[in-house]
Amino acid sequence: MSTVLSAKDFATSQEVRWCPGCGDYAILKTMTKTLAELGARPESTAFISGIGCASRFPYYVETYGFHTIHGRAPAIATGLKLANPDIDVWVVTGDGDGLSIGGNHLLHALRRNVGLKILLFNNEIYGLTKGQYSPTSRRGTRSPSSPGGSVDAPLSPGEFALGAGAKFFARAIDTDKAGLGDVLKEAHAFEGAALVEIFQNCIVYNEDVFADFTDRKNAAEKQLRLKHGKPMLFGADNEKGIRFNPDDFSLEVIDARSVPEQVLRHDERNKVVAHLLVELAKPVALGVIYKCPGDSFEKSWYAARKSGLKRSSSVADALRSTNTWTVT
């Protein structure tokens, strides 16, 4: 029997080098705790990252870890997953790494449904390169490279994922141990590509950019915590609900007490509602927004191969599998 590991067993000897107060610390803590709770084996777990503040993550987890190059972690992780599908592969990326320079790889990892658990630390800014606006920055973001305010329209990770054909999309807040932990476990249990957007606070270059809905005092009013099969309720006393408005195909807030029968129940397999949920701003939807189980890429890839990556025939035979002749 293998020993039971604790969160501490998943910490490395390396000194963690994020800015004090960075949201990454909280994510790291919840991650190692979740690994322990899941009973993950360090030798069969790998963290693959690209470049950016978030991508330092593998150095701090006592598993296999590969800190690669900017934007390419999903491609490297795909190769690893094909080489050894038994490894639990976690990809750690950020809004710049995953949605700007590496947007193409993220898109294809999602549409192929490669069995990767992809954590997208979204802080709406480039931290490591000192504060430039990122592809998720809101219009008008002032930064060293946009002193007059950025003019680009921001990308929504949720819409991107659903558009790419992702089969799993969830959201959580960096400091929300319970919510993030739940979502990480759901992602871990999912067979294909699971994208988790984590609202991460960069206290140096984009402090409190999500405070509007992450602040504890606002949480009840501004967050919609989704649970599969449960009504979409929020507010201090769950007095508000979400209803589908068939007139303009939108989601709207209603008084859940007066018309409880009109409150939508969350169905994680409903992609149409998932599209509306990722767009919803007030409240912000958290938890597993969309989940549609199906075969992973590696499973289909191996299924198409009689003996997996094992040799079932010899090169000596293959060399002779065409017309041959003998010269004497």
Next chain:
Amino acid sequence: MSDQISMDSIVVRLAGDSGDGVQLMGSQFIASTALSGKDFATFPDFPAEIRAPVGTTFGVSAYQMNIGVSPITTAGDAPDVLVAFNPAALKVSLPLLSSGALLIVNNDSFTARNLTKAGYAEDPRDTGELDSYQLVPADIGRLNLEAVKPFGLSKSDGGRCKNFWALGLLMWMFDCDLLPIEDWIRQKFARKEVVRDANLAALHSGHAFGETAELSEAIPRFKIRTADLPAGEYRGITGAEALSLGLAAAGELADRPVLFCSYPITPASPLLHRLSRLGELGVGTFQAEDEIAAICAAIGASYGGVIGVTSSSGPGIALKTEAMGLAVNAELPLVIVNSQRGGPSTGLPTKTEQSDLYQAVYGRNADTPIPVIAARSPGDCFFVAIEAVRIALRHMTPVLLLSDGYLSNAAEPWRIPDMDDIEPIEVNAAPGPDDTRDAQSLAFERNAETQGRPWITPGMPELMHRLGGLEKDIDTGHISYDAANHQRMTDMRAAKVESVARFIPPQTMELGPQEGELLVIGWGSTYGSIFQAVRKIRKTHSDVSYTHLRHLFPLPENLGGLLGNFNQLLVPEMNMGQLSTVLRDQLGADPTPFCKVTGQPFLISELAEKMESMLPPVVVAACKPVAKGEAR
């Protein structure tokens, strides 16, 4: 029946529209001549467009082959026989032909429209410009349609059989056994009976035309002597076939699977296609979303304990550059195959060139050395693939393997090697867990001879470690920004690649003595042409030698000494002098470059001329005519 003309070797060129099936016809013709024991070399010459407008000169697809007594190492300078399916094919091929060549032209295609499309103001059959050739006009289109009529094919479908008609005629001219081709047709079109029968009928009709046509005495028959190849079991092989089988063989020799990750690009795609069919040999393929993803997935595979291979052509290799740096820094094995083509940019995708040597040797940011090796012939691709994997696993490094579009598609008879004769590939085994050392430093404990570290992969208990593109401490393997450490790591990476030279055999001569007047140095696919040219020159100049490099970086340790034994050095290359630069840089040599970038292989004659210009003239007592077909 006409008399047979006996020859040592003959060059045949087939040319037509891309849709005329000349590639298929050529490869089938070669297969049957090979079965009758002849040596051969082929050169498929594709147009850049998939289906260029019919009848145009830029849409001409050609297949050139040289058949005869060994050693045949090139597809031949000047064709002796041309089969032209239309005026454009005739126009493009005429300047290449040897004088007095035999022209078989498809009469039916010489319409006013086709002549105009080919840029002929007048019909060349009437103007006298073909007078110096032996013209055999044949109504290929009409006779073929008549032959396939009973099968009820549409006119256009029936017309597609004409390559088999022409093949039948060639088979008669070269006195080949029809049986293997008939078998092949039956097998290939087993599920399309009508097409099968029509193709067979077309083949027989063409064959009968040769035999019975009133003109038959005007159609010569050739008897080509059988090759004196070394004894053994042979097959025909293209470079793409040999390279894919070589990669699979390397996997078998190392007892590891191979994962080939690639993105489609001309002329590298045939490798992806071939390897996709080698699953039973423990080879997996992954078609990535782009070139960068392809190399990254291959790196991920190597990280996972499988032999990662990626492949592309120059422009795609450029995109992979950053990831090569990662593989160097992470000390992971990887093979990168470059099927070179003409450039820059999109350049000449279907034409061959050797112009990515600088890119391979020097083309990365920072001090990022990577071993570079190159294949010389279709069959050599097999052994070079094994060598690339051997180096990658021994030294835990990426390796660049240079091939080119010509090698990929060219074919030759190949003596099938005995796998038992090839040394197994050793893997740097992971150490057992060691309580006194942490896994991070164990992962970077390098072999003193090779600088190769152990291949520790996810899944191995107690050996978890972190790896990355950041500089790491030479001993502990942890991230290090220390200046002196970076110097030591840079030195280690250089020493690793230099150490490859200690494991490779000393450079030898292909032809000629170890010292003399002129040494010709070649690399890559120019081998065939240079070999024949030097052989020819050596008849009058015995002090000319030839050596051909497989290892381009690092160079063989004895190469500098060899170069010093000659008064003059000549480096023929299909680029603007890149190996000359490398030899100057690495060995302080001063070679004369001989460069050609026309997208076509070197002609033996132009190489011989160049050598002659560097040597004292030969005083000839009496002129002796050279028999046709000699010394090709």
